[in-house]
Amino acid sequence: MSSAVRRSVPVRTFGDWNDPLPGYVEVDFVAHSGTSSSGSFVQTMVLTDIATGWTECVPVRTRESGLVIAALNQARSLFPFPLQGVDFDNDSAFMNERVVCWCRSQGLEVTRSRAYRKNDQAWVEQKNGAIVRRLVGYGRLVGAEATVVLGRLYDVVRLYGNLFQPSFKLREKTRIGARVVKRYHPPVPPIARVVAHSGVAEADKERLQAMLEREDPVMLFAGIRAAQEELGKRVDRRGLNAGTEEPLAIDLPRFTVSLKTAWQAGEKRPTHRRPYRRTKPYPKRPSMLEPFEPQIRAWLEADPALSAAAVLQRLVSADPSRFTKKALRTVQMAVKAWRMEIAGQIILDGDWMKRAPVSPPAAAGGDTGHLNAPNFSNIPG
Template sequence: MRDALIALWEASDRVCGKRLVSMIPVLLPALERHGRLKPTSAERALLTTLSAATIDRMLIDVKIAAAGGRRRRVGFYSAIRREVPIRTFNDWANPPPGFCEIDMVAHGGTSVAGSFIQTLTMVDIATGWTECLPLVTRDGSLVVEAMTRAQGLFPWVICGADFDNDSAFMNDVVVPWCRAQKIEVTRSRAYKKNDQAFVEQKNGAVVRRLVGYGRFDGVETARVMARLYAAARLLVNFFQPSFKLKEKRREGAKIIKRYHPPATPYERALGHPKLPSAVKRRLRQTYRTLDPIQLLATIRTAQEELGERIGKRGLAKVPTVSPADPLSFARSLGTAAKTAEVRGTHRRPKRRYKKRIRMPSKLDPHLAIIENWLAVEPQLTALAIVGRLATIDPSMFSDKQHSIVQRLLRSLRRKVAETAIVSMPVDEIRPEAVDGAACDEHSAPPTASPPSWPRLETGLGQLVDLHPG
């Protein structure tokens, strides 16, 4: 009985038990017709009445052996993810201030190897208030410390936190801490970034615009980024207006969006009816003490120091950038654009690619010979072809020319593959009677001689015949 079930499982291409239950009534008679399986009537009755749970239980050892002796284990954080509810973009329904979307931005440059700084971004849904905090590494305890610090930076109490499915958030440190602080915890769907549209927008408009895409690591660099974010939070939240979506509808293939008038998070907070007057009074007092030129000068100074640290990674001593004078910085604002000022954290401009004229190759006079060799022996390698060419002209060819021969082989085999794909016919599947005769209503097409099938390169570097047989 178990051997028959294993044979059915292998014949079904190792599908799961729930799918195999539906396949057995169809697969078992097909195997019996062709003599692949000969169960008794009692075994046939038992096989057709098996449940999915019984099939998985009977095949558990076979599946482990088929996987090379490794058993798939459920992730440690999957249980915590399951108990955190999902919230999409359309589920917010105008919450009061205090409900935030939280995400992390990696500052690893072009490589994710090793340890590097992460920026924890928190965005309030109702007002757009943004707080950014640098983390030296991705760790749940550091996320808790950053959220504790952010609770003192936000003008109001944090009531809800919407995370993504990152293990730095979905763990047994962050989720229990949020619940102990009476913070409602939700998460987005996996691989659905639009569920966190508010924070994803700030990741580009605030974090990447300020810091760029370089690689940053180390405690000293984190302190510089903390100074940068301390000045940027006041400039962004009090002086920089942003758009907020009002409605979105679809008309045919067009999506029409309507936005509220642009406003700063500070203005949205003052106009929100659910914020107490004491919070609004403190915001007005803070606003009167702020100098945007001073904040911008501090941001530029921190950006210059971060620009000096890009690519250094502790290998060279970074010069200390002196604090900027607000008066001289204000005088340079009118001329900075004319002098093509580039911030230290901006990407380096890419040089334009210079198109080159193809130079004649050493292989051009021998191209026909190489094609004839490949037609007879498709498995020839570049080194073998170079060896044959060296016997023909030793002064021109040696082992150093195998790279240009490899490029030539790739181009020739690509052309052969394209020709093979284009010339492959699409045959229609026509039902036939048991005795091989065609149906009366649908006459069979006249048979013709089989076409000359091309040869296609396989993944092993060999050419095989594309013949139906």
């Protein structure tokens, strides 16, 4: 059935748009499947207007034709102008009789790209990476709760991206031999293109102007980060294990202060893939010095300047079958660790200094005694 539906839908390539009126959009899915495409997972439907660059993102829990129609209907209500046509890829979620017939019944022109030709949908493919992947990442999202949280993120992203985020738009492309020269219009937000376009009704333009005056870009940006923080807790978690959580409150003063130094740490977002951390403990062999550790500590406390070679010589005398000259490096590391521990005690609280023995009173001069300062010349500074 899907093959027959595909044959009934005309093909439209990247070069066939010819500067259309606002309302003709490219539609694509972005899968939030993580490292495995098996099972059911959340997907994002991305719709990008060709003339203005206005982009809407709608989360879809599963790839079911009824949910696809509901997402398309929701996206129609979000665009500031009526939709005129939709351009799909060859995904079976779009190329089925139910979705295509619904679009045509709503007066939408239905076209599709060529199979395995991503450039035919270059407008929406660029938004897939610049918006969805950049903000949501590549983690796996499953369940209704994750879909709701993802929808909260897109509610803020649509306002920030369409009202305040400038973007380029291709003006012309010229081929000179084997070289292609591209020239672009000056970067402006999508709302500027909508307001400047003669094909948009004046009532829609006035509504957009009121929306622009009402929204605060800093508050929207803080809302994006708060939604990402909430969504990051659900990445790679199954829907049954992720309980309902209240939306995070936006602390605007703290967020604005953090912007001064945010550039130093780079873009660390909770929705992005986390570095691998080993959970299993590393296997550890017992140390050959473990039975003699109390004796070694006693030697070093009695003579802090004792070298590792002298310690090894005493160990060889104590147990020739266990210790040889080849164990010098092991003894050096143990002695160094002990001296670092003692130095830390001296710096932090001085407990080791308090335990130092007190010398007897001097024979002459009436001194009451003093602390014997141990020799720390061999302790690394």
